[in-house]
Amino acid sequence: MGLALGTAAVVLVVLLWELARPTLKRGLAGGLELWAAHRRGSAPAGYDPGRERRAEQRARSLLRSCVTEHDWAMYRDLGFLRVWGGLGDSGRGADAAYAYLIYPHKPIVAYVPETGELLNEYCVAFPDHSKPYGSSRLPDSDDVLAKWMALTADERRLVGEANMHLPGRQVDPDRVRRDLVRLGRWERERDNVRAA
Amino acid sequence: MKLLRMKPGHGEIVLAEGDVAVPEQERELIEAFRRELDQGMWAAVPTRAPGGRREAELVKSFAEVPRDAERVIFFPRAAGGAPPATR
Numbered sequence: 001m002g003l004a005l006g007t008a009a010v011v012l013v014v015l016l017w018e019l020a021r022p023t024l025k026r027g028l029a030g031g032l033e034l035w036a037a038h039r040r041g042s043a044p045a046g047y048d049p050g051r052e053r054r055a056e057q058r059a060r061s062l063l064r065s066c067v068t069e070h071d072w073a074m075y076r077d078l079g080f081l082r083v084w085g086g087l088g089d090s091g092r093g094a095d096a097a098y099a100y101l102i103y104p105h106k107p108i109v110a111y112v113p114e115t116g117e118l119l120n121e122y123c124v125a126f127p128d129h130s131k132p133y134g135s136s137r138l139p140d141s142d143d144v145l146a147k148w149m150a151l152t153a154d155e156r157r158l159v160g161e162a163n164m165h166l167p168g169r170q171v172d173p174d175r176v177r178r179d180l181v182r183l184g185r186w187e188r189e190r191d192n193v194r195a196a
Numbered sequence: 197m198k199l200l201r202m203k204p205g206h207g208e209i210v211l212a213e214g215d216v217a218v219p220e221q222e223r224e225l226i227e228a229f230r231r232e233l234d235q236g237m238w239a240a241v242p243t244r245a246p247g248g249r250r251e252a253e254l255v256k257s258f259a260e261v262p263r264d265a266e267r268v269i270f271f272p273r274a275a276g277g278a279p280p281a282t283r
Contacts, residue, residue: 051205058207062200062269066242068250093249126202126272130235133205138271142202146271149240149252157254163276 051133059141066145073190078182079103081144083151085110092152101179102147104140107170108162116180118167122159124150197261199228201237201270208269216263229258229268237270 064072067081075081081102086092098119101109107121126146127136138146150158167173199211212228214221233239233256240252241261252269255261261268 048205055203055205055207059202062202062208066250066252066269068248071250123277124274125277127275128202128204128272132203135204136272137204138202139204139207142207142271145269146202146274149242149269149271150238150254150274152251153240153254158274161274161276 048133052139056139056141059139059145063141063145063148067148070190074183074186075141075144078179078186080179081148082183083148086152086155100151101176102144102151103171104143105137107165108147108151109167109171109176111176111180116177118173118176121165121167121169121171122162123165123170124158124162197225197265198267199225199232199270200267201232202272211270226258229261232270233257236273238273240269240271241265242267242269 063075067075071081083100083102084092084094084096085098085100086096088097097112097114098110099113100122101111103109105125107123109121110119111117112119124147126138126143128138129136137143147158167176197216198213200208201211202208211232212225214225216222216225229239239255239261241255242250242252243262243265245251253260253262255268
């Protein structure tokens with residue numbers, strides 16, 4: 001009796017599977033199509049990764065032509081620029097009481113070079129509202145250059161336009177501290193190479 | 197002198213190019229300069245400070261551009277705020 005019931009159950013399951021299989025296959029295929037369409041739809045209209053790469057290459061060339069060889073090498077090797085603060089008594093230069101780190105599309109971070117203490121974050125952006133390719137966002141290196149030009153030309157004005165926050169609001173303070181260590185090591189190595 | 201403008205998705209584009217000593221070319225440069233300022237752009241002239249330091253100078257009119265400047269770079273004016281955190 002038990003054996004007969006078990007066999008019947010197995011046959012029933014197989015029959016149900018055979019009946020449901022085409023429906024399940026169609027449902028799965030439709031789900032995959034929907035997911036693919038959703039992914040296509042989430043990319044910005046007209047987004048072309050090749051164009052963005054070419055734009056970034058042009059932006060890097062422009063940045064390189066505007067800053068010193070030392071600053072260009074810093075950005076190339078470390079991914080950020082340091083700008084000495086110019087509003088202190090000692091003026092802009094290695095003796096400045098404070099300095100800034102400029103990251104692409106992130107707030108500018110002010111810090112004390114002597115101690116490494118982080119002072120503030122200055123949230124500032126340069127949105128191009130004409131959105132020529134559907135985006136108002138400049139290439140990374142153009143964003144860095146815009147910050148660099150605005151800081152070196154009129155630090156007070158840029159700081160006035162920015163939203164000031166305590167460190168850690170958007171940029172991870174540990175990352176900044178690591179970057180300051182990297183910067184110190186990088187500069188020592190360059191000095192050593194030059195001395196040799 | 198070249199007038200350049202930073203553009204999303206493109207990098208810089210040349211808006212105008214000319215010799216400021218040639219009146220007609222200077223006029224074209226001035227018109228292009230005004231158009232960008234009217235659109236709310238900031239204009240900066242990259243400079244070399246004494247001792248080899250590089251800086252930039254923000255200018256608000258064509259008259260403020262040094263006559264020997266090789267280029268003026270236009271970029272969108274700064275706005276407070278930044279993209280969402282990506283820590």
